[in-house]
Amino acid sequence: MEQTQQKIIDYYNAFYSAEGFSYYPPAFTKAVLKSLCRKAGVAPGTRVLDVGCATGYYSAILASLGYDVTGIDISETGIQKARERYPDIRFEVQDATALPYAKGSFDFVFALGVSVANTRDLGELHRWLEHLMGVLTPGGTLALLGGSTLTGAVSEHSDWFNHTWGEIKGFIPSWATQVRGPWLTHFRLMQMLPPSLSMNGVMTRLMRWVPMGFQRRIVLLLKK
Numbered sequence: 001m002e003q004t005q006q007k008i009i010d011y012y013n014a015f016y017s018a019e020g021f022s023y024y025p026p027a028f029t030k031a032v033l034k035s036l037c038r039k040a041g042v043a044p045g046t047r048v049l050d051v052g053c054a055t056g057y058y059s060a061i062l063a064s065l066g067y068d069v070t071g072i073d074i075s076e077t078g079i080q081k082a083r084e085r086y087p088d089i090r091f092e093v094q095d096a097t098a099l100p101y102a103k104g105s106f107d108f109v110f111a112l113g114v115s116v117a118n119t120r121d122l123g124e125l126h127r128w129l130e131h132l133m134g135v136l137t138p139g140g141t142l143a144l145l146g147g148s149t150l151t152g153a154v155s156e157h158s159d160w161f162n163h164t165w166g167e168i169k170g171f172i173p174s175w176a177t178q179v180r181g182p183w184l185t186h187f188r189l190m191q192m193l194p195p196s197l198s199m200n201g202v203m204t205r206l207m208r209w210v211p212m213g214f215q216r217r218i219v220l221l222l223k224k
């Protein structure tokens, strides 16, 4: 296994053995994810792959919205905790760059803050997005989400790249036939405003001008 990938695994295994992530409360997160799924056009009851699911928080919220969820992560500790916390949900240790699922296995791929997207190599990022598209049913949707201050700098608290707006626009692969976004938004706006207002071009333009240190959410919806 690649040394950097082993480092990621070791880091997250230790992190999930200790405190792990702290999240917004479930009711809040549920409103945010409902808004996102509505914008993505994925109906409850359909099959969702939560890529880089950590200890399963988003998987559990998506399941509570009625989706048939599978959560995967490369961290064994993350998956072990996810299984303990949410025994009714399917969780698997998998490498998101080498998924074993057949084409058509999922209707929606949800990838929030996955370390594989933490790169400035757009070729590498596009190859990964194409791999994720490979497990979708025709007409399925891939949602790529992340955070950025747009400064271009590496985050103070982790090794996360704060991609610039120019870099974020480059996330769109040439093979994508239907692209929505990239939008800049914020979880609070996604909770307070309907999807049509919280994720759109006007909001994106406004979010580009708020102070640079402010963390925005990047949302990109793709179909092939």
Ligand SMILES: C[S@@+](CC[C@H](N)C(=O)[O-])C[C@H]1O[C@@H](n2cnc3c(N)ncnc32)[C@H](O)[C@@H]1O
Binding pocket: 008, 009, 012, 021, 051, 052, 053, 054, 057, 058, 072, 073, 074, 075, 078, 094, 095, 096, 097, 111, 112, 113, 114, 115, 116
């Ligand atoms: C910043 S965390 C985000 C976790 C989760 N999506 C959330 O928002 O709470 C990144 C996650 O990606 C996982 N990850 C990193 N590389 C991966 C890979 N190649 N395959 C699957 N998961 C990976 C890490 O183990 C970690 O749980």
